Every structure is written in structure tokens, then in C-alpha cells.
Amino acid sequence: MIRTRFAPSPTGYLHLGGLRTALYTYLFAKKNNGKFILRIEDTDQEREVEGAVELIYKSLRQAGLQYDEGPDVGGDFGPYIQTQRKDSYLPYAMQLVESGAAYPCFCTKEELSARREKAEAEAPGQWKYDKHCLNLPKEEALRRMESGESFVIRQNIPTSGTASFEDALYGHVEAPCDTLDDNVLIKADGLPTYNFANVIDDHLMGITHEMRGTEYLSSTPTTNLLYEAFGWETPVYIHLSPVMKDASRKLSKRYGDPSFEDLLAQGYVRDAIINFIALLGWSPGDEREFFTLPELVEAFDLKGLSKAPAIFNTEKLVWFNHEYISRMPIEEYIAMATPWFDKALEGKHMDYAFLATLMHTRTEVFDRVPDMVRFLGELPEYEIDIYSHKKMKTDPEISLKALKLARPALEALTDFSEDAVKECLMALAAENEMKNGQIMWPVRIAISGLASTPGGATEIAYLLGQDECLKRIDIGIGKLENLS
RNA sequence: GGCUCCAUGGUCAAGCGGUUAAGACGUCGCCCUCUCAAGGCGAAAUCAGGGGUUCGAUUCCCCUUGGAGCUGCCA
Numbered sequence: 304m305i306r307t308r309f310a311p312s313p314t315g316y317l318h319l320g321g322l323r324t325a326l327y328t329y330l331f332a333k334k335n336n337g338k339f340i341l342r343i344e345d346t347d348q349e350r351e352v353e354g355a356v357e358l359i360y361k362s363l364r365q366a367g368l369q370y371d372e373g374p375d376v377g378g379d380f381g382p383y384i385q386t387q388r389k390d391s392y393l394p395y396a397m398q399l400v401e402s403g404a405a406y407p408c409f410c411t412k413e414e415l416s417a418r419r420e421k422a423e424a425e426a427p428g429q430w431k432y433d434k435h436c437l438n439l440p441k442e443e444a445l446r447r448m449e450s451g452e453s454f455v456i457r458q459n460i461p462t463s464g465t466a467s468f469e470d471a472l473y474g475h476v477e478a479p480c481d482t483l484d485d486n487v488l489i490k491a492d493g494l495p496t497y498n499f500a501n502v503i504d505d506h507l508m509g510i511t512h513e514m515r516g517t518e519y520l521s522s523t524p525t526t527n528l529l530y531e532a533f534g535w536e537t538p539v540y541i542h543l544s545p546v547m548k549d550a551s552r553k554l555s556k557r558y559g560d561p562s563f564e565d566l567l568a569q570g571y572v573r574d575a576i577i578n579f580i581a582l583l584g585w586s587p588g589d590e591r592e593f594f595t596l597p598e599l600v601e602a603f604d605l606k607g608l609s610k611a612p613a614i615f616n617t618e619k620l621v622w623f624n625h626e627y628i629s630r631m632p633i634e635e636y637i638a639m640a641t642p643w644f645d646k647a648l649e650g651k652h653m654d655y656a657f658l659a660t661l662m663h664t665r666t667e668v669f670d671r672v673p674d675m676v677r678f679l680g681e682l683p684e685y686e687i688d689i690y691s692h693k694k695m696k697t698d699p700e701i702s703l704k705a706l707k708l709a710r711p712a713l714e715a716l717t718d719f720s721e722d723a724v725k726e727c728l729m730a731l732a733a734e735n736e737m738k739n740g741q742i743m744w745p746v747r748i749a750i751s752g753l754a755s756t757p758g759g760a761t762e763i764a765y766l767l768g769q770d771e772c773l774k775r776i777d778i779g780i781g782k783l784e785n786l787s
Numbered sequence: 788g789g790c791u792c793c794a795u796g797g798u799c800a801a802g803c804g805g806u807u808a809a810g811a812c813g814u815c816g817c818c819c820u821c822u823c824a825a826g827g828c829g830a831a832a833u834c835a836g837g838g839g840u841u842c843g844a845u846u847c848c849c850c851u852u853g854g855a856g857c858u859g860c861c862a
Contacts, residue, residue: 311862550854584799667824
């Protein structure tokens, strides 16, 4: 039975790189009929952010990545929050101390930094812990530990040879032991470090495949030594390349890059985000590009994972979002768009269902909707030069003529439906031997005040209603008459 | 500095010794059209550089260059 885990630290919101790691971890488990587990790694109490754990639950749920075991859903291998497993780590560390794979260290931070400073002066960048406490007599060490003296437990890395592991993606990775440091396993506060907690918990929770970011690639030979020291079977390692903002920066909150929640709030739809994220660093191997979550489960394969970092390209996300929005049923669109319509048209009566038909295929991201429809609520200021359009063969003079023709014709209409307006305006063009565009363009400009709009003159006229249309046409006529 | 990893168009990427080097986004052009979108058609654009190995390298090896990560009592 395959078991994978997503193990975030509660240090803030779920960023997109984290979301992608969670996604792949979920997909791999589900593809293989395995279990997907959530574990909270909160051993760094200082960095913990209030409410971050709940945010992780919420984001994962919103993303549709339901975990089979986790803090808020239970499971047979709990607790799933590391601080709640606090007491289970030290005995394992002591087991290592017993076998010589680890040792207690009483060096204070002050002593350490003094020695480090001195060493740096002689050989810059060469400092490693000097194994100062390694040779303390065992009895003395135990006595000092029991006396309540502050201590940490360090991993005893061999001074020669190499440490290595096999990665499903990167293959054989090895590092010379003499470049590795005697890492702290148990901190002075009694809590384990990431590297140690991870080994213990993954083993205890029966994790078979360890998927995580490449930032752990170079520390894995070291931690793999721990598995060997315990005599435990190692999981399959699968390191995932990072999601970048540009060629040299990772996506990060510090530079204002959006989180999953931010994207949702901006009006990106969940499935579009997931679809896009899935394809950032993974390829199905064929030319499909639209996937629902179940389809991703079906298609997912480790072989499609990319080793190189992928740059988060917002334009493509926007494209995906547009596609997903265009494909959603109109009812769903209306429901999603209404709050955004309200934002720009508050208080105005308007046929939202009709407006939705215009906006449906024109919506890329919902937060762009208000600016697109605002002109319906209030006629924007505009320059008369937008009445001129070469291809439509219009200029201010023709426009004035068109508006003067359209004004009474529209006023005479008793049915102001879109079809009726269209019929009326088309007839007008024909009667006066004008091109359709020579009527339509000026009318649209007059009633919208914009060079480009969602929908044409007749659709906008219907939405605005007869009175508002005539008012706006009068304004247009006024502007054009003032010209001459 | 040391160690580890990575490298196909602007971006995501297919390719896994012989291809006209897919596809998508974006860009540009044309068509359609009452504007804008949408849609249709088309175009430009990639194997970082240098050595090998081989009959033949985008593909395998080495070096250089560039980038990333680690080098914390952070994860």
C-alpha cells in the first residue's frame, strides 16, 4: 500500500509551490490507490504563524485535495501534528546515541559562534561542527543530561566515505561525508529538527514515497544515514523542482506573489488553477491540456515530472481561466459574475442574465469585470476623436448625421428589445445608403463612451434602456455640434 | 568558498542516437465582424558554448558558462 504525505510548516498561507507539491503528492497516492496524509511540521515554534494550520486545512479542502489521514480527520498513525508527538523523538535519538550514530552536545551557542568565527578567519566558508563533544565519556555525558544542563543531540557523521541515496527522478545522488556537518537532531528545547522528525515520522507513519522540494536534495544523503543507523527501510525519494517567479527567484510571499487563496479571491477558478499548476513541471506525455482532478489522477505518472525549475507564467493561467469560464454553464457564470457586476453597477437596474451572455466569453479573470461594465452604470468622459474610425468609415461629421438619424428612430420604438433596436438601426442604414458601421459605430460610441466594449451598439442599447440611450445620444450630439 | 542539482523558442514543454525538433501560452499577420472578445487560417521564434564517443548527436561522456539549492539548535 502506497502512502504519501504532504508535510507543510504552519508559517503562513499555502503558496503555489506548496500547493503543487501537495497536488503531485495527492495524485501519486490516488493514482496508485494509496493513502494521502497531511502532517503538520511545527517544530519551529518561533516561526509558527497564528491560524496558519487552519488555513492549510481550508486551502487543501478548497483545492479538492482531500487527505485520508490528518490532524482534523484522524487516522491510525496519529497524532499528525509534530509538537503533539514531542515525546516520541528523544528515545529514538538516544537509541542512536547508544549505537554511536549520534551524541549529546553541550556546546553553547556562544561557544559555537566564537569557535566558528575563529575558524572562518583561517579558512572562510569551511566551518563545520568540530565534534568537540563527541569524545566526552558516556557516563559524564549522561550525568550532565540528567542534571538538567542544556544539550542538543547531534548526528555523528563519518569522517570519510560517502553518503548517498537513490531518487526516483534524479537518480543516484551522493556526497563526500567530510563535507557533511554533524547536524542537530534534537534541539535544546527538546523538539526535533526537521531532518530528524521527518525520518522518525515517515517511518512510523509508514510513508512509502517521500515527495518534497529540491531544497532537501542535498541534505538527503545525511538523513539517509539515519535510516541506515536505525536499520530502517528507506522510502522512495521523489524530489520536486521549485516553482519560480522568474529565472532566479522562487515564488514568494515577500515579493507579493499571490497565494492560492489570493488567486481565488481575484477571480481565478479553482479548476483552472489546479489544471495550470499541474502542468507546471509535469507533462502527461501527450497533447492533452485540459484535466479535471480525477483525470489528473488517471494521467499522473512520475515519468512526466521535470527536473528543471518552472517559471510561473501568469499569462497562461489567465488563458486557462478564460477557457474554464467560457466553458462553464451560463447559470454558473451568472452566479459567479453577479457580485462583480454589482461592484460596478451598484443600484442600477440591469438585465444581468443578458449582460452575462455578453461577458461570458469575454471574462478572463473576474476581478477585471467591474472595469469592463462600469460604463453601463455611468457614461465615461470621452474625446470626440473616438467617433472616427477608418474601417467603419466614420468621422465626426458622419457620426453627427448618424446620431441625428438614430435619435428619433430609437425614440419612436415601442419595443426596445435588442432585436428591435437592431432592426431599427439596420433599416436606418439601408434607407440612407449608409454602411451598417456608419450607424452602429457612432451609436455605440455615444451610448458607451468607449472605443471598445463588450457587445455591440444594439446589445448595449438594450441593456441601457430607451431613456438612458436617448440621453447619451443627446450628449453625443451636443459634443459633435460643439465641434463645428 | 565547499557540496549537490539543473540547462530544448520569451514561458510551459514533447523528444529518450537518424525527426521538416511536436503541442500549448504569448507575439505578429490575414479572414470573419456594428467595436472588443470569441472563432478560422497562417507566420516568426528553441537544442547555452567547447571538446569527445559514434557512420551519425538535442539525445551518451567530460569541461566551461549560466542558474538554483544546501552549507542554521529553519523547514
